[in-house]
Amino acid sequence: MVCTGAKSEEESRLASRKYARIIQKLGFPAKFTEFKIQNMVGSCDVKFPIRLEGLFAGHGQFCHYEPEIFPGLIYRMVKPKVVLLIFVSGKVVITGAKDRGDIKEAFCSIYPILKNFRK
Helix, strand or coil: CCCCCCCCHHHHHHHHHHHHHHHHHCCCCCCCCCCCCCCEEEEEECCCCECHHHHHHHCCCCEECCCCCCCCEEEEECCCCEEEEECCCCEEEEEEECCHHHHHHHHHHHHHHHHHCEC
16 A cells, blocks of 8 residues: 655555555455555755755766756665755655654755855
8 A cells, every 4th residue: 555645654654554454354365564655855945045956966967957858867875775856946755764863864965055055
């Protein structure tokens, strides 16, 4: 089963348990076992515009940027292994994290870099 849209780990676990219970009430032999979070997403606003062309030029080995196709720069971080979508407006989306620590570590790593490419 895949649970999306939860705002916390506990909310996701509770929704999954409730869904398993509904399946049981319908007569299926469902069990709630091996709960595991596969992907967490975080988003924020750094409150300043970012020069995406400069970021792409300086960090091209980690980036993919084609503004004609998608307005954000795709930054594939190695450690932690997450993907960041960085927009000129200063909005950042971090996806692919296994836990909250990965999101925090990724943001703490990228923030000084983003400050260097402030418009």
